[in-house]
Amino acid sequence: MGGLVLSAGPVSSAPLSVSGVQVDSPIVTQVQMTRMERRMMERRMMERRMMQRRMDRRMDRRMMERRMDRRMDRRMMERRMNRRMMNRM
Incomplete structure (x- = not known):
């Protein structure tokens, strides 16, 4: 009576594909671009x-506009303050 041995085939580090057959690592080839693609x-x-x-x-x-707006606001505030100060004197 011999023992029943189940094997998965030769052992290697290649990955298994969907069908269960071992596949070598894919070879990547570089194709030159056409003029249109370039x-x-x-x-x-x-x-x-x-x-x-x-x-x-x-x-x-937008930044310049904001900067100008700030400058204008500052000037307006300074003028108001100057007027108030002048009115107090």
Whole structure:
């Protein structure tokens, strides 16, 4: 009477696929981009840069406006204070 031995095949470090068969590690090949693909990437990068510039300009403008508003507010307050002081004299 011999013993029944179940084996999963040869032991290796390769991962098992869905079907249960061992698969070698995938080979990654690099394909050269076509002119159109390269152009599309360049265009996308340019658009991103333009959008970033536009946002930066908007932010700069808003900051400058706020700065000017603060200056104007300060001047107005100083004038009011000067008038009050002059009226007290």
